[in-house]
Every structure is written in structure tokens, then in C-alpha cells.
Amino acid sequence: MFDFGNANPSQKEAITACNGPVLIIAGPGTGKTYTLVQRTVYLIQECGVLPEQIFIATFTEKAAKEIITRITNELISRDIFVNVNEMYIGTFHSLCLRIIKENIEFTRLKRNYRLLDDFDQKYLVFQNIYKFKNIENIERLFSQNSSWKLAEEICIYVNNLSEELVSITDLYSDSNPEIIALAEVMSLYSELIREENLIDFSTIQTECFRLISENPDVLTALQDKFRYLMIDEYQDTNYIQEQIVFLLAGKRKNICVVGDDDQGLYRFRGATIRNILEFPSKFSSGECRIIPLTINYRSNKDIVDFYNTWMSTTDGSKFKFSWDKFRYSKRIEPHMQTTLSSPAVVKLSSNDDTYEWHEKIFNFITTLKSIGKINNYNQIAFLFNSVKHQRVTALANYLESKGINVYSPRSDMFFSREEIKLTLGILMLMFPSYVSGIEKGEYKFLKPEHYYYFRDCIVTANEFVTKDENKELKRFIRARGKAHYILSGTTDYSYCGLLYQLFQYDPFVSILNTEMSSGVIDIRPARNLALLTQIIGKYEYLHRINVLSAKSINKNTERLFNLYLRLLIDGGIAEYEDESEYAPSGCVSFLTIHQAKGMEFPIVFVDSLSNVPRKSYKDFMSNIEEKYFHRPAFEPYEQIKYFDFWRLYYTAFSRAQDLLILTCDENSKTPSKYFAEVYDEIPSIESPCFSLNEFEFHNVKSTNLKDTFSFTSHITVYETCSRQYKFYKELEFLPVRQSAMIFGTLVHETIEDIHRCAIRGEESKITPENISDWFENNYVSLIKSEHTYLDKPQKEAALNQVLRYVKRQHGKWDSIKQAEVDVSLVQPDYIIEGKIDLIKGNNDTVELVDFKSEKKPDMELMRSRIEHYRRQLHIYAYLVEKRTGLKVSKMHLYYTGEEDGNPMISFPYTKSAVEGTVSAFDKTVHKILNKEFNQCAESIKTCKNCDFRFYCQNY
Numbered sequence: 001m002f003d004f005g006n007a008n009p010s011q012k013e014a015i016t017a018c019n020g021p022v023l024i025i026a027g028p029g030t031g032k033t034y035t036l037v038q039r040t041v042y043l044i045q046e047c048g049v050l051p052e053q054i055f056i057a058t059f060t061e062k063a064a065k066e067i068i069t070r071i072t073n074e075l076i077s078r079d080i081f082v083n084v085n086e087m088y089i090g091t092f093h094s095l096c097l098r099i100i101k102e103n104i105e106f107t108r109l110k111r112n113y114r115l116l117d118d119f120d121q122k123y124l125v126f127q128n129i130y131k132f133k134n135i136e137n138i139e140r141l142f143s144q145n146s147s148w149k150l151a152e153e154i155c156i157y158v159n160n161l162s163e164e165l166v167s168i169t170d171l172y173s174d175s176n177p178e179i180i181a182l183a184e185v186m187s188l189y190s191e192l193i194r195e196e197n198l199i200d201f202s203t204i205q206t207e208c209f210r211l212i213s214e215n216p217d218v219l220t221a222l223q224d225k226f227r228y229l230m231i232d233e234y235q236d237t238n239y240i241q242e243q244i245v246f247l248l249a250g251k252r253k254n255i256c257v258v259g260d261d262d263q264g265l266y267r268f269r270g271a272t273i274r275n276i277l278e279f280p281s282k283f284s285s286g287e288c289r290i291i292p293l294t295i296n297y298r299s300n301k302d303i304v305d306f307y308n309t310w311m312s313t314t315d316g317s318k319f320k321f322s323w324d325k326f327r328y329s330k331r332i333e334p335h336m337q338t339t340l341s342s343p344a345v346v347k348l349s350s351n352d353d354t355y356e357w358h359e360k361i362f363n364f365i366t367t368l369k370s371i372g373k374i375n376n377y378n379q380i381a382f383l384f385n386s387v388k389h390q391r392v393t394a395l396a397n398y399l400e401s402k403g404i405n406v407y408s409p410r411s412d413m414f415f416s417r418e419e420i421k422l423t424l425g426i427l428m429l430m431f432p433s434y435v436s437g438i439e440k441g442e443y444k445f446l447k448p449e450h451y452y453y454f455r456d457c458i459v460t461a462n463e464f465v466t467k468d469e470n471k472e473l474k475r476f477i478r479a480r481g482k483a484h485y486i487l488s489g490t491t492d493y494s495y496c497g498l499l500y501q502l503f504q505y506d507p508f509v510s511i512l513n514t515e516m517s518s519g520v521i522d523i524r525p526a527r528n529l530a531l532l533t534q535i536i537g538k539y540e541y542l543h544r545i546n547v548l549s550a551k552s553i554n555k556n557t558e559r560l561f562n563l564y565l566r567l568l569i570d571g572g573i574a575e576y577e578d579e580s581e582y583a584p585s586g587c588v589s590f591l592t593i594h595q596a597k598g599m600e601f602p603i604v605f606v607d608s609l610s611n612v613p614r615k616s617y618k619d620f621m622s623n624i625e626e627k628y629f630h631r632p633a634f635e636p637y638e639q640i641k642y643f644d645f646w647r648l649y650y651t652a653f654s655r656a657q658d659l660l661i662l663t664c665d666e667n668s669k670t671p672s673k674y675f676a677e678v679y680d681e682i683p684s685i686e687s688p689c690f691s692l693n694e695f696e697f698h699n700v701k702s703t704n705l706k707d708t709f710s711f712t713s714h715i716t717v718y719e720t721c722s723r724q725y726k727f728y729k730e731l732e733f734l735p736v737r738q739s740a741m742i743f744g745t746l747v748h749e750t751i752e753d754i755h756r757c758a759i760r761g762e763e764s765k766i767t768p769e770n771i772s773d774w775f776e777n778n779y780v781s782l783i784k785s786e787h788t789y790l791d792k793p794q795k796e797a798a799l800n801q802v803l804r805y806v807k808r809q810h811g812k813w814d815s816i817k818q819a820e821v822d823v824s825l826v827q828p829d830y831i832i833e834g835k836i837d838l839i840k841g842n843n844d845t846v847e848l849v850d851f852k853s854e855k856k857p858d859m860e861l862m863r864s865r866i867e868h869y870r871r872q873l874h875i876y877a878y879l880v881e882k883r884t885g886l887k888v889s890k891m892h893l894y895y896t897g898e899e900d901g902n903p904m905i906s907f908p909y910t911k912s913a914v915e916g917t918v919s920a921f922d923k924t925v926h927k928i929l930n931k932e933f934n935q936c937a938e939s940i941k942t943c944k945n946c947d948f949r950f951y952c953q954n955y
Helices: 009-016 032-045 061-077 092-102 118-127 129-133 147-163 168-172 177-195 201-214 216-225 239-252 301-312 354-370 390-401 418-429 432-440 448-465 468-485 495-502 508-512 520-542 553-571 619-628 637-653 673-681 711-720 722-730 742-759 768-786 792-809 863-884 911-929 940-944
Strands: 022-026 054-058 088-091 228-231 255-259 289-293 345-351 380-384 405-407 587-592 601-606 656-666 707-710 816-826 830-842 845-852 887-895 904-908
Touching: 009 032, 009 289, 022 032, 032 054, 032 061, 032 228, 032 255, 054 061, 054 092, 054 239, 061 088, 088 092, 092 201, 092 239, 118 129, 118 147, 118 177, 118 553, 129 147, 129 177, 147 177, 147 201, 147 239, 147 619, 168 177, 177 619, 201 216, 201 239, 216 239, 228 239, 239 255, 301 345, 301 637, 301 656, 301 673, 345 354, 354 390, 354 656, 390 405, 390 587, 405 520, 418 432, 418 448, 418 468, 418 495, 418 520, 418 553, 432 448, 432 468, 432 553, 448 468, 448 553, 468 495, 495 520, 508 520, 520 553, 601 637, 707 711, 707 911, 711 722, 711 863, 711 911, 742 768, 742 792, 742 816, 742 830, 742 845, 768 792, 816 863, 830 863, 830 911, 845 863, 863 887, 863 904, 863 911
Parallel strands: 022 255, 022 289, 054 088, 054 228, 228 255, 345 656, 380 587, 380 601, 405 587, 601 656, 707 830, 845 887
Antiparallel strands: 816 830, 830 845, 887 904
């Protein structure tokens, strides 16, 4: 008998509704994730469904991690041990990318493709903007004169049309010159990413769609694999995602979609509410089960009643709209009646006096703390339409000045942080020619605000280094500045290398000394320095800068500050967000409403009450939609702004558990008329009917997410130097001294091509000619991604290693079972993963092979390295046996660089040795989880090659 726990009747119905299409309409706080987890467990426990037959798409990676963690914990509590990590759980983008990787030979992509983030995509277009500007009639299509703004607009159109699967050919056939120009834009962009082997977030989905729609064998294999599909947050999916879901489901139609049409927020990213509203109509009448979850377990009854009222208030002073068919009729019910006589929905306001507003908020928070009603500031969250607004940052600064830490990672305050201004100022001081140009105002691309910022950075740096205690840093800056000014050859470092050299001085030493167990505010400067290494490292990658040279130092320095950093300063950069702690201890959270979706807080302040519904579509885009989208417009254009506005604030109001506070500095425009009716009805915090003494506030719920660890990427790094682990893995500093292992990668990838060919039963294609073609394709994609090359002898040596391996096989490929196998296993508090080069064998026993593109080492001289590899194979063997149940009989190291002798070193499988390695692995993981990062490397060679050698000498 399945244990449903505390599931209510509607949840039980959703958990057991397994076959055929199912729509779960889950209101806020109604146990949506709980239901999804229990439904997955029910499929495995009661229906005998294998984990790898389940496909779950979530809206965020954090949601995916949470579901994996909760499923594994639930199964363990039921004494069910399966490898849940075999399931496809992730965001749509990550799942599509996984499908592409597993079938890359059927796509336009080559290995080593580069995934563009939002900024990368705009920067790619910007770098090629002259090509776009040469398109006839482009000026009629885009209004922007700025090249960067034009690049942004181009990306918006490209992404939107790609995800709607609009045909470029169809656009070309239009008589409208603007639409033909748009076709040219789409065509040029497609050519750019094809030539450079690139993929962006929108084309991840279009590539996946093309892959499965144009390759019947691939689609059939995926349909056989995925027996049950569950799609979370279905109200925020788009057209192409719907198409992918229905293709993967096939004739079984085992699609369960979960969502709340009242919380559809992502129209601006191409999402459409029609997917969830029209889902039942995709099937024959009565075929789709519709299950509403309406009992709220999160919020006080007053809060639930308040947001129910909000959704029904569609007629007010000077506005009126109707939900009509564009909303499922529902009313959320609280799971219990309130025991308070005090209202749980109130307002906190001032009368056109910002200081008074700040002071009232501060006093309210300190009262909560002083009377013991909250034990941690993280029980409070402020929600805004945007956290970048001056009003919001002013409030954050005020609270921080009063000793209340504010967590606001998306407020674009990165470049205003003291550690960043100081670091950039010091960097500039080391390039006197550039500083001279700033002082004289010689750079025409900089606006006054950019000059002000860069000069402020320089002043900040000068004030710091002229202090007596910083004279060594001052001496270093002068020496570097002089060297750069008179540079005649090249340095042995780049801009990022200079950053690491700075880390030998304070304040950088003190910042980097911060313990990882410190609070988010204390560790923020270190994380920001790490982010700065990533930013500058990416600039060097994009512009192929490895060292500073006399020929290009001035040009590259000007481009770094006046172009690359300027664009980032204008666009803003989000700071670090910890997935495992969405409400960091000791901090009040300042979040956007979008950012807060899926979260809950005991006390929620909702601001941005001057906001009004705004038109969110462009007339030209509406024309494209009517002509070339694959389905007609759904919601009436004139009503959309109201729908989106009401859904946005419904989401905001429903984040509160115990107390909801609407807050603003009242004036003639605040609150706007759209809030007036509900705002006027609620009492003030100063009202006699409101009493904090009646409240008992929840603590913020913990998010116990399982991290993933591998032997090569984690254990090896930690055992080599735990301090390196802290900087590279925990804080995510960019390692700049890491040379590209292009030789070994080239050998590995070509051998993988051979193995895949054998696995497909196409041994006849494993010929020297085909191998040379595969090798060359891999080489071309590698040099595009790594921006480095092999000289002719190296390249020939790499190919010879591959050909020699094939010759030694003597055409015997039948024992190969799998190649480049990703194996993983869920442990109670973490996940082990690894990638095995080759699994071969017959019947129920297998052998593991790990390839090394070097000569076979001396067994005695290289004993420690070989032992390290043996331990790595132990972990792989453990994963294979636990995952597949197959017995591992042997493990091999295969050295493709060995010319004459036996290329292999073999190890027998010994259970006790494997268990010992796994136990050591577990101990190391727990040291990492406990943030034990004080052990340095024992090898001098390791230290000499480490970016942090400058820091460590003064540690």
C-alpha cells in the first residue's frame, strides 16, 4: 500500500493519475513540489517505472536540484534504492542541451561548441554590427542609433522568432521591405553562429526541435526512453517547448503539466499563457484529467483572502477588464482559519517624505528584532518591480548604514562595490597612458557618467595606496606602470594575471582570507573579485589576449575599459546568488517579484505601488505574429497589459506566509489607481487593530540541495590543495595559467568517434580516410573554441596515436558496450559522478578503460600518479556496479602514446580496495561540505604553477 503521507484528496488524485494527459492547476502554496515528488515516487514504487524513463522539466536549475534531493530522500525513507540521477531532470534548456550532446552528429554543431550567455550573444552581434548595418532597409526596422542598443534589439528579434520557429524563407517571400530586412538579419545571425560553432539559449531549443523532428530514429529512441513526462511551471513555457514536449510524448500522451495560470510572468521571454489554458483542448474531449490544487498551506487566511480579492478586482476607477476565457476560475482556500484578531495584511507608508519612509521601515524591522518576534533578518523580504531603481538602492543603502545587511544580488551594484572600484582603479594606475587619456577626456566613446566612474575608481585607488601602510602596493603599481609605459616587447602575463599579482597585498589578502563559513555579506567581496577575474578572463578569450605586448597594449587597454567594461557597467551585472540559501542568514532580502517566484518568506513587504499596466508588445512584432507564427494571437492585445499586471502582483502578494505589508511613500502618483481599491481597504501598521504581539513568525525553510562531486574535478583538486579548491571551486575564480590540453582532447574525441561508430554497428566505416576526416573536424572545432593551435609535428603525432590504437584493435570492436559514459550515483547527502572513456566486455562482466594520450610511464618512478589513476578507476567501477548491476572484472589505463610495448596498465577488481577508495572519497567530500580549506599543497611544483602563488607567499 502506497503511503501518501499528509496528501489531501486532490493531491492524491494528482499523484495517482499516471497514464494519459494530466493538467494540475496548482495555486500558490498548495504543495505543488510535494505532489510532483510523490507522483514520481509513486511511478517508481507502484507502477514499476524505471528512473531513466521519467523526464521532468523545471523552470530553474535550483528547482531541479530540489526535486532530485526530495525524491532521493523520499525513496531512501521507503527503503527504495534506485539511481534517480538517471532521470532527465532539469530546465528545458539543460534537457535540450543533453539531448543535443547525446546526438550531436545529427545536428549542425560540432564538438567543443561554445554556449553564449545573454551578454555574449549581444557582444557577438556588436562585434559584427557593420555587417548588420549594411543590410538594406535595416534603418526602417530598428530605431536605435547606438551600435550596442542595435545589437540588443537584434537579439530580441532573433530569439523571439527562433523560439516561434518562424521560417526565414517565409520572411523572404514577404513584400514588406522591413520583413525582408528582418529575414536578412536572421540569416546573417544564423550564419555567424554556424561558422563559429556557437549556440545561444534560444537556439538550444530550436536545435533540439530540429534534431528530433528531422531524425525519426532519434525521436523514436527518445520516445521509447521517456515513458512519463512532467513539466513544471507550464504557464511559463513557449511555443517551441510545447512542440518538443508533444513530440517526445508521442502516442502514449503521458504528459503531466503543472502550473498556475495566475502566475504567468515571462511573456517578455516569449512565454505564453495559452499553453496551460489550451492544454486540455490538445486531446479528445474528456481525455485530459484536470486536477486543481486549491488548499493553501503557506499563508495566513487574511493573505489568501487578500490575493483572491486582488484577482477579482477587475473594475476600478478609470480601468476595466475581464478575464473571460484567459484564466481558470478558481479560489484559493487557506488550510486553516486564522487564530489572530490582528490583521495579517497591512500597509506601511509615509506622506511624500522619503526619509520618513526609510525611518518607518527601519523602526519596524528593529522592533520586530527587539521584541523577539524574529530571530533572523532573513525572515523579511522586500519585493520590487525592479531592484535597480534609485528609490530601492537608496532604501538598501539606508538600512545598511543603520547596521541591517541587505541581500540584493540583482541590484546592479557590482561596479559600485568598494572592492571593485579599488581594483579597477589600481589596474588603471598600472597603465599610465590610459589614465592620461581619462584625465584629458580624450576618449570620444565615453559619456560623462563613464568618465565620472573611471575617475572615481582612480581617486579611490590613489587615496588607498598613498597611505603609509600600503607603500609596498604603491611601489608595485609604480613599477608595473613604468614597465607598461616603456614596454618594447611582451610581458609574461595579461590583465587577469595582473589581478592575481595584486592579491599579495592588502586589502586583497584580507578579503581572500575570509572563511567560507562567513555570512553572505562578509564573503561578497571575495566573490566579486572572483567574478571580476571571470569578466576580464572572458575579455581576453574573446580578443585572444594571452600577454601584454608593446604593439597592442594601449589599444587593448582602451578596449577593455572604454568598450567591454563600459558595456557591462551600462547593462549591469548580477552578483552571486547561492542556490542552497535563497534567504541568506543575517540579511533582509531585496528581490524582484520575478526573482521571488517559487519562494516564500514569513514577512513580505511589497513596494513598487506606483506601477501601472504597460503595453508589452510592438506593433511590428504583432504583424509578424499574425503572418508567420504557427498559431493565431491568443489574448486580446489591448487586455494583455492588465493580465500581466494582475498576475505579477498576485505572485508578489502570495509569497507571504505570516504578514504581508504593502509599502510606499505616498504622493499624487503613489499608489497608482490600480491599487487604490485594495490599498485603501487595509489598515496601517499604526492602526490600533494591528498588534505584532499576536504573531509567531515562521523561520525561513531550509533548502537541502545535494551537490555533485567527481574524482577528477573535485577530489583531485581538493587533495592537491584545499586552498585551490576554495578559490577555484567554491568562489569560482578563473584559472588563467591553465593551458589548453588540445592534444589530449583531440586524441580522446577522435577515439570516441571510432567507438560510437562501432557501437552503431558501422565497423566498416572505421577506415584511415574516415578517421582522418573525424580528426580534422575535431581539430577545427577545438581551435575555434580554444583559440590555440598545434604545430604540424604535434598534429601528426596526435593522429598517429589514434591510427595506432585502431591498428592494435585488429578490427575487433564487438566487445565495446559504451563509450564516454556519464555515470552517477545519488548518496544520502551528495551525488557522485564521473565519465568513463570506454566500457567493454561480454555477458555480465565488464572492463573499464581510461585513455591517456601520453607514453606509458615508468611504473616505479611514477608510482604516485598511477596510484591516483587507480583510485579514479575504483570510483568508476563502484559507479558502474551500483548503477548497472554489472560485475567489473578489470580496469585498464591505455596509453596511446606508447609506440612499441604493451600500451596498457591493468588492475584487477578488488572489492576491499574499491570500498577503501569510496570511503576516502566520502571523507574528502565531507571535508569540502564542512568548508575545511586551510591545507596547502605539499608540492612546490603545484605552487609555482598556481595563480594564487602571490597571495600564498603572504598568507
